[in-house]
Amino acid sequence: MTLAVLRALHAIIGDALEDIDAVYSTAASSRSSSCTLPKEPEADVLPPSPASSTQPKSSARRAGTPPLLSNHSPTPATTLSVSAPSKRIIDFPSLDDPVDPADDADAEAERLRSNPAVANAVSRIVAACGQLSITVRSPFLVLCDAGMGYHLPSALRFLEAAHIPELLRPAGPEGLHVSAISAALGVDAEVEGRIAHILRLLATHHLLIEREPNVFALNRISAMLDTGKTYADVARAPEKKYESTNGVAAFFALNTDELFKASAYLTESILPHTAPPEELTVPSTNPSPAPPLSPRTGSHFWAWLEAPGNEARLARFGSAMGGSRGWEEDGIEAFPFASLPDGALVVDVGGGIGSTSMLLAERFKGLRFVIQDREAVCKLGRDAWRARCPELLEEGRAVFQVHDFFTPQPARHTPVGAFILRVILHDWPDAFARRILVQLRRAAAPDTFLVIGDHVLPYACAIEGAEALRTLRGAKWPLLANLGQASANAYWMDLTMQVTFNGLERTLPELVALTASAGWRIVRVARTEGSLF
Template identity: 35%
Template sequence: MDIKQIEALSSVISSSVAQLKQLQSSLKTTEHTAATTKAEFLKPSLEVVAAASQLIALVRTPERYLMDMSTAHQLSASLRVVVETHVVEILRDKGKGLKKALSAEEIGAYNHVNHLKLARVLRLLATHHVFDEVTPNVFANNAISNALDTGKSLAELEASPDEKYDGSNGIAALVGIFSDETFHNAVCTADILKDPQTTNSFSPYDAPFALAWPGTRNIAMYDWLNLPENNYRKKRFGMGMHGMNSMTPSDAILRGFDWSSLPPGSIVVDCGGGVGSVSLPIVQTCPQIHLIVQDTAPVVAEGPTFWQANQPQALAQGRVTFQGHNFFEPQPAENKNISVFLLRMIMHNWPDAECIKILKNVRNSCTRDTRIVIVDNIMLFASRSQEIAGQETGTSDPDALAPEPLLANWGVANSLSYKQDLNMLSNHNACERTVPEFASLLSQANFRIVEVHQAHQSWLPQVVAVPI
């Protein structure tokens, strides 16, 4: 056992915990979420998570460690059970006593899940700190399970199951996507990677998704989500994107490119913008900007409802408009003199060839003054060195790296980025990218990078490029 390394990691934990204690003393509440969402808690929290997980890898036997990892799918599967059978809402509305607890049998009477099986699902989750098992077979929500609450009453959930995620924070929807569609797809990753026919293919039709569902051999996942029979999944996907955004500061899009520098009358096109929820803060804070939300027709059709609920004035004044558009086609002819094309979480959905097609279509309607703003994960290598011989450096910002003895990419504290990278592989045969990979993509569509805004593991970084 590497005792020196273990001691170094435990001293990172002790000093970060001391910082958290000091910060906590300035807060009036001990509530878990109140603290962890505050910006100043971010670095010490990251350090504790990174160091503690690195420590576990050192002190656990390798065999135990591998068993824990290879059985982790049961966590996803169990989360899907509780999200789809409304356990959190049942405990919230029907729970008894101070802790609002119910036995598995009582929960099962509401959601019709066999209580003996449900208790085992809930116990695995409670063992991983999601729910409390307050007495044998009796469970209550805790801070972590509460984040899965859709906010809907049981009557609403039963009356319109397709709408169940609407109006919520989107976390249950995101967990639903990860533990259902993405989980199914990931099961087939090894089959696609081992098959000589598909291993070297970067076609979106050769994603593990193609093997995971009946009839998905020749359809990309987004087109499949838009099929009428997948309406429930499409809605859940839209709310899941909202969930992803709800985990970052609401003004994250403003922390990078300077939107306020755009002159009056500037037009911003949010390509693949969903309903436009991400660009809402741009419209709210920059009255000089007109926003066009572009996405496939079925998705953008939901846009006016979102804006009516969140910024009705912009809708009434025509400051936000909607375009059903396929970004593999040339930009609509009326899109002239566009100041900025925003592409948030778009590049990571597509293999290089498709990204270049999307970028070229954008490039063809750029003027000399147009900017493109790409918002996506920027990947770091796990090694301390971020250089590949003969290539430009992977990160221009040394502050993006974790201090030693932590893994340079923040290890498990940053694992969602790496899981998302593989989610992109299993869903779309796509990937998250490093700065040099973005530079290469962009140059093939005649753009060059002028700004990189790192986000230090807290919101999505931005890459700003201009036409060459």
């Protein structure tokens, strides 16, 4: 039976590769013949409806209002043309080579990666490969990887915090010897050897390339951590490293720093008796590179983040929220905003520095935006908008507003077209999340949209009934119903919310119950193909 499972997993991988090849072959042929390549229709996770889409958002209305409708038009076909008709010039992006946005073939290859057929095939490959490798490997070695995997985010944090991506970029594909890296960092010969071992762990997990012994180069993965600034600039002013960037480096710096440290206390948060006495000390004669540091703060995360001394972390958090857009990629069309009239007001509740609103303001020129958050965050947001799109502030199309979302909405006397709650509810347990939703319901008009942006977690098992509709497309036997490792990002984030905020990512039944308790009714659930967001 096990061999039959392995063969089935192998077949899933082969079929998925054929699907990817078909899309890229068609695109290559289209570039050669100047024909039109239509974008494959995106599949929703619920039965077809007039508002089906793949944007990772839950749309809700006040109870008793009609279902959400959308006047979105189909994505227009894209016409591509190039000479050399006999040569295939579009291939799936290479792991070894950072993406060159100035290269047309590179840009097209990356665009095709978000094609729904490709994204779904990629999910099947990741799910099947993960399940296949776990099945054939020694259980002890599987547990070794699971039990010692904490070193990977530690190494990733070192890579980012030492600004090594910015250091390696000028070296190009040839890479840089660890001695040169160490010299730039100003460390001695003993530490140089340790750095080589850290980078080798990352290369072993395909996050870097070791070109020859102790010579390392960026690849497509680690290049994402490159801010595009010079090493000299970020080393001289690390607190400004993430300003005017896409936020990806900030997002992973956040994840591998305080969020990673909080995870170490998951068990203690549920089983307090497992924590050692605070006064317990164990004398040791072993040398230690640094004294142990406890991440316990004695305050809520937000208060700690705004405390004196954490200014750089606060700024990083704001940038990181923009960097998390990789979950959604090209799913903007699933937002309901195209159906709103010109001049309609969109309130981005807990909107941080306004990364989501900025994206929407560029797409929907007739809408007005209010971004609400804490005072310190609003200040960072205004600075970010003045640097990137000052005209939106000057024209009054976007306004930052200091607001506590547990209190009545300042906009309650103004008709609101839509509220946005992007990565907000997952920060809070149900009792607090309900308080947020109740305040929005009281401020909502009968036709007000509520767009919730969170991961929606499927069960890992097959079930019957309405929830079975949440089974992911392509999750056929012997794959898990949630596509296993292909969906792991969402479950990582679920535990991150638990250990950092006492929050959680929710299943669909949990979201339905939560919104209903505050007077809202979910009318549509959509996600980006290849993501649970």
